[in-house]
Amino acid sequence: xxxxxxxxxxxxxxQAAKESLDVTLVLAAxxxxxxxxxxxxxxxxxxxxxxxxxxYKHIGKILCALEMYDIHQLWVEQQSLEQFGxxxxxxxxxxxxxxxxxxxxxxxxxxxxxxF
Amino acid sequence: xxxxxxxxxxxxxKPSAPNTGSLTYTIVVRCGxxxxxxxxxxxxxxxxxxxxxxQVIRVFFYQQGVYLASGLKVMPQDETNLTTLWQxxxxxxxxxxxVCIAAALQAGVVDQQxxxxxxxxxxxxxxxxxxxxxxxLAAASAECDRLVSFGG
Numbered sequence: 001x002x003x004x005x006x007x008x009x010x011x012x013x014x015q016a017a018k019e020s021l022d023v024t025l026v027l028a029a030x031x032x033x034x035x036x037x038x039x040x041x042x043x044x045x046x047x048x049x050x051x052x053x054x055x056y057k058h059i060g061k062i063l064c065a066l067e068m069y070d071i072h073q074l075w076v077e078q079q080s081l082e083q084f085g086x087x088x089x090x091x092x093x094x095x096x097x098x099x100x101x102x103x104x105x106x107x108x109x110x111x112x113x114x115x116f
Numbered sequence: 117x118x119x120x121x122x123x124x125x126x127x128x129x130k131p132s133a134p135n136t137g138s139l140t141y142t143i144v145v146r147c148g149x150x151x152x153x154x155x156x157x158x159x160x161x162x163x164x165x166x167x168x169x170x171q172v173i174r175v176f177f178y179q180q181g182v183y184l185a186s187g188l189k190v191m192p193q194d195e196t197n198l199t200t201l202w203q204x205x206x207x208x209x210x211x212x213x214x215v216c217i218a219a220a221l222q223a224g225v226v227d228q229q230x231x232x233x234x235x236x237x238x239x240x241x242x243x244x245x246x247x248x249x250x251x252x253l254a255a256a257s258a259e260c261d262r263l264v265s266f267g268g
Binding site: 001003016023027029112115116 | 144265
């Protein structure tokens with residue numbers, strides 16, 4: 001039962017980004033092989049910690065744990081990256097960039113979806 | 117409440133209709149009472165599932181949804197107290213109401229055991245709700261035919 005997590009939340013100010021990654025790790029621990037699609041403000045979660053004021057507790061450590069939890073399916077929507085003037089090489093994780101027109105077919109590859 | 121045009125009857129209990137194509141559901145509630153129409157939709161959807169003879173493995177309250185598990189809310193007379201509605205639904209259908217323990221503790225929603233553990237002045241988890249780990253969401257999502265999430 002594979003679940004695609006669609007993460008749309010900014011990492012700033014809200015708990016939502018951390019909470020969505022917590023769910024992702026737990027799903028992985030239960031061997032449900034979750035994938036993650038970063039879209040809209042969610043792409044900002046992938047910025048390296050150096051882009052943030054040090055007073056923020058950054059979610060970077062959780063992102064580093066993704067690989068340890070065997071979460072390798074990381075997708076980033078192309079248009080969301082462009083909206084922030086980012087390139088895939090700016091991001092802290094190795095991701096697959098996917099065009100908006102391909103998102104619908106990505107969704108069909110998963111049994112369940114959680115949107116945060 | 118803007119846009120919420122259809123107001124179902126929240127209190128009647130119809131007998132379950134025989135349903136041959138019944139499915140198992142897991143419901144995730146991530147919106148609190150301040151997002152009344154979304155939170156109400158979650159309740160109405162769950163209730164309708166049960167009335168139609170589907171099974172709900174567990175309702176999992178997460179993020180803002182944990183506030184619905186606080187028993188220390190007083191609503192104005194003309195407004196709906198969703199906490200009591202969930203409690204009644206849980207009694208009527210033996211429905212499991214799981215609340216994410218990490219989110220609940222941060223929101224100040226604690227049961228007696230946690231209140232003792234952290235030496236807090238009191239506890240406020242409403243009856244029928246239980247504090248559980250995120251693993252209970254993962255387990256239920258693995259088991260169910262349909263996972264439906266509200267809010268966010």
